[in-house]
Structures are given as C-alpha cells and as structure tokens.
Amino acid sequence: MIPTITAFEQSPDRGQGLARDMPVRWAFEEVGQPYNVRLVSFSAMKERAHRTLQPFGQIPTYEEGDLVLFESGAIVFHIAEHHAGLLPNDENARARAIGWMFSALSTVEPVIVQREASLYLENHKVWHEERLPIVEDRIRSRLDDLAARLGDAEWLDGAFSAGDLLMIQVLRRLDGADILNDYPNLMAYVARGEARPAFKRAFSAQLALVPTDEVL
Numbered sequence: 001m002i003p004t005i006t007a008f009e010q011s012p013d014r015g016q017g018l019a020r021d022m023p024v025r026w027a028f029e030e031v032g033q034p035y036n037v038r039l040v041s042f043s044a045m046k047e048r049a050h051r052t053l054q055p056f057g058q059i060p061t062y063e064e065g066d067l068v069l070f071e072s073g074a075i076v077f078h079i080a081e082h083h084a085g086l087l088p089n090d091e092n093a094r095a096r097a098i099g100w101m102f103s104a105l106s107t108v109e110p111v112i113v114q115r116e117a118s119l120y121l122e123n124h125k126v127w128h129e130e131r132l133p134i135v136e137d138r139i140r141s142r143l144d145d146l147a148a149r150l151g152d153a154e155w156l157d158g159a160f161s162a163g164d165l166l167m168i169q170v171l172r173r174l175d176g177a178d179i180l181n182d183y184p185n186l187m188a189y190v191a192r193g194e195a196r197p198a199f200k201r202a203f204s205a206q207l208a209l210v211p212t213d214e215v216l
C-alpha cells in the first residue's frame, strides 16, 4: 500500500524545501518507497478533519491503511524501521543513529526555530534587538559542539543514517544566515546531504508544487 503524506498547498518557504514534509520525502526517496501527497491549505489544516490526523493542525501527516502518524521525526523513524537504508542493522549503531535523530530535533533544532521566531514573529518587539544575539549565541554553542564531534567525518556515525537526514534538514534552516559559514565542516556536511540523489528527488518534488513566480 502506498502511503500518503500531507504538505502545504502553498509553500511558505517558496520552494526552499525547509518545511517538514521535506525530511519525510527525503526518507521515502532514500529507501525507494513511492508515496502520495495530499496538499492542505492553511485554513484546512486547522479544521477538525485534519486535526483528527494532526492535533496541532500542522503538516506533515502520514497515512497508510489504518495507520495515521504525525511528527516528521516519528514518520522518518517509521519509514526507517520498515525499509533498509536509513538505520544500521548493528544493534548499537542503530541505537546511536536513533540518538542522533533525537539530537537533531530536540537539541539542535529548537534554538534554530527560536531564531526564526525572533526574526519573523518578534521583530517588532522592543526587546527583539536584545534577544536575537542571545539566541544566535545559543545556536553557535550547539554548532561548536556539533562541528567538533563531526570533525572531518562524512556522516555523524559511520554510514549515512536517518540521524544525518534529520540533522542536515535542521541545519538547512540556517540557509541564508551567516552563522553556518563559520563552520566549514558543517557547511560541507550539509552539501554532502544535498548532493545525495534521494535529496535531489525529494527537493525537486516539493519545488514542483511551487508556482514559478513564487520560487525564492
């Protein structure tokens, strides 16, 4: 059975592939699993029908038969559990790769999302100018440690895994910011992820939905 995910009907990132359907698309492409996409408008996301799938009124969701999932990380994990190619077979290596999935979403992404909130939602607040540098310092602290751990390695822990997929997707949210430029090995790490044929297929698929005149 071919799973169906939901994605934005109108991409707020205008084709940059930063919304969270992107890691799910990427995971499907890495394991060679076809998938269908149901596009959802901002208003429809908040309706009861969608909230039965995703209680917070967001995308993505995953439907396959009588299984409904939400949380992009959980969906990527489900895909990785049911197909080869995203998690190692070795028990300890698999556990470490899953650890990196959590690290991406609960240690690195939150400070990056705080910066986006500061820039796009709080930029009119009187304390915005004072807060942004504090948030950006928190990001640099995380990137210092991540860059030190990655070093010159190709991926975070041996072969490419779902942990790398999610970490690279999180780091891509800094695209356009100067911050990542200070970490050449992390820039190269993201570039390696973006060079993967599966990433390119996923990126093209989400870009194809964006009207040409809206692409950033």
Ligand SMILES: N[C@@H](CCC(=O)N[C@@H](CSCc1ccc([N+](=O)[O-])cc1)C(=O)NCC(=O)O)C(=O)O
Binding pocket: 011, 012, 013, 014, 018, 019, 020, 021, 045, 057, 058, 059, 060, 070, 071, 072, 073
């Ligand atoms: N923890 C959930 C979070 C899901 C989530 O944040 N979904 C967002 C889209 S991806 C987040 C996102 C949005 C826009 C950009 N962008 O660059 O424009 C990037 C990422 C959403 O539906 N937002 C609508 C709403 O909350 O009302 C998950 O990982 O699935």
